[in-house]
Amino acid sequence: MARRRSVSSVGLEELVAAKEILISCGSGGVGKTTAAATIGAMAATHHGGKVLVLTVDPAKRLANALGLERFGNTETRVPEAAFEAAGVSPRGELWAAMLDTKQSWDDLIVRHAPDVPTRDAILSNPLYQNLTGKFIQSHDYVAMERLYEIHTSGRYDLIVVDTPPTRNAIDFLDAPERMADFFSSRLLRWLIAPYRSRVIGFASKPFYTVADRILGSQFLSDIAEFFILFQSMYDGFVERARAVEKLLGSSMTSFVVVSTLEAAPAHEANAFMELLDERKLHLGALVLNKVLPASMLDRPAAAAAADLSARRDEIAESLASLIGSDPNLARVLGVIGENFTNFAVVAKREAEQRSEMARLPDTVVSVPEMEHDVSDLRGLLEIGGHLWR
């Protein structure tokens, strides 16, 4: 991967124009979903073509910003009216879809199941229902699977994916691999063997005795049934997992890491960027959100702020002729000075964090702290202005 020492001044425009899949990732709460929606909106507005924003986040916030009442597993076009309201006429179409984990799993089973009885048995297995309904790791796999399915359909010029809020971004990358490993595991076959043959070999008998004691035989047989059924779809799953992996590593795909400059998200973003680098996956850009304005580092401003705090009484007196003398004036001047000094401390820390994070990505863009949360397309496009530059 080409590495530029200095932070590039080029924004995301080039990257977005060159790729078919952009994956927005980062820890929770850093503005990942907003970044994905923004990239999609900007691409549809300025580059044209058909653009899909695929969000996996269970929080249904993207819908609001895109002017959609609500959208589900089906792809929905963002109405032209939403763009008109934002004062732009887009060159292309913007579509959005949300990942319904349960529905996507069901679709997957329907597609891969060899026959109707197997399909129905899986869909009604209690383990399957738990896996898809309640637990989180399953988001990762279906998100990747769905991305693959949509990409191969050729319906879109660009797909922007908002990754699920995994505990760990790595889980997300590993999901296809893990799923393939899982199904090809010898251990799995060993576990389900007695349930398949109803004969327990001498060697494995203690194992099942222990497993039975811990889990109870009903649970074990539920597990076994589930895996026996799932094995019938083995080839389909493994093949898919490999294809998804390949797609993630191809030159069509790039990752956009989103973070703030606070310690925890930055730590995670750094770890993730290193991992992408290690795996030779394309790190397209780093988007930094909620960044304080660069002017907070301004030296003359720091001097003026210090001066205001130190000579507040004197300056208040000199201003009295202009805005009237008020006992509170000196205090206000002092607070104005201290406020800047406070922000400057944080801005300095942020700048250090930023230069540390800028080592790996080709492009780093900063988005300032917004006074209001983004609630419409206009807001997204405003952020887009910061990303594009």
Place this chain on the structure above:
Amino acid sequence: MASANSTAVVPLLDRRLIFVTGKGGVGKTTVASALALLASQEGRRTLVCEVDSKGNLDGFFGSKPLEFAPTQVAPNLFAMAMDTEESLREYLKLQLKLPLISRLGPLARTFDFVATAAPGVKEILTVGKLAWEVKERHYDLVVVDATATGHVVGQLASPVAMSELVSVGIVRQQTEWMIQLLTDPAITGVVVVTTPEEMPVNETLELIERLGTETTIDIAGVIANRVLPEVFNRAEEAIFDDLDTDRGRTALTEAVGVGSDIVMDAARLAISLRRSRSEHLDRLRRELPKDMPLSYVPYLFTRSHGVRTTRQVAEFLGQELL
């Protein structure tokens, strides 16, 4: 603390197991560390555990990287990182009293991989280990830096989900005492951390509703983190408005130099940030159940992310909670 009905509410630090959750990025780990530090300073033998595999809790205590075996990070204070495989090993050793651990190699591996796909196994190994520490009274208090709002319900509900899946056997018996311990408000409480911003407040309110409908675990309170201080009172703001005019700004530039415009912009930014955030805070206060304790931690203008911050937040929490 804004508690309308304080007799019904168990004081936070009197509980024995506290799960700290919140939307990602609101400062869950900061608050969990600070709560644990505060409790340890109050003389409680405290364990703080990070559950996410992010692995940065050590930074909040300036300690070495944390492991499954607790590390002492301050007087009375121990910290650990959850590892479900280790948890399973410990469980097998303690609970089943199995003599031949060596023969369990394949079993452990099977567990690990069943855990990858089978529902709730990882969650229950996590919650189970923590509940075990409480049950055995190894600590006076266990503080959990839990998963974010999206997943914490699944984590907390895992013993119930597990007991529905497994109808007999040792796991079934295990879930029974866990459920008992988790649903006793005198023992277990959830703390939801938020910041005064739109999405975190929305998620906090949603989570509280979900916890109420999907679990019977008590919510011990909400902590609003990074609350910006009020910049000016009304009279002062009127003066500021007079200063923030062409005439005022010109005069300020004459007095303190060319940097004054940026300094004024920064003050304007602080005022508008504070204003939009108070709206969210007001909404939070309005929409929370009436007797739900709500505490505040101010935004810290600090150069530190580490131990210093933890101490400062603990101090603020002490003022709110003690």
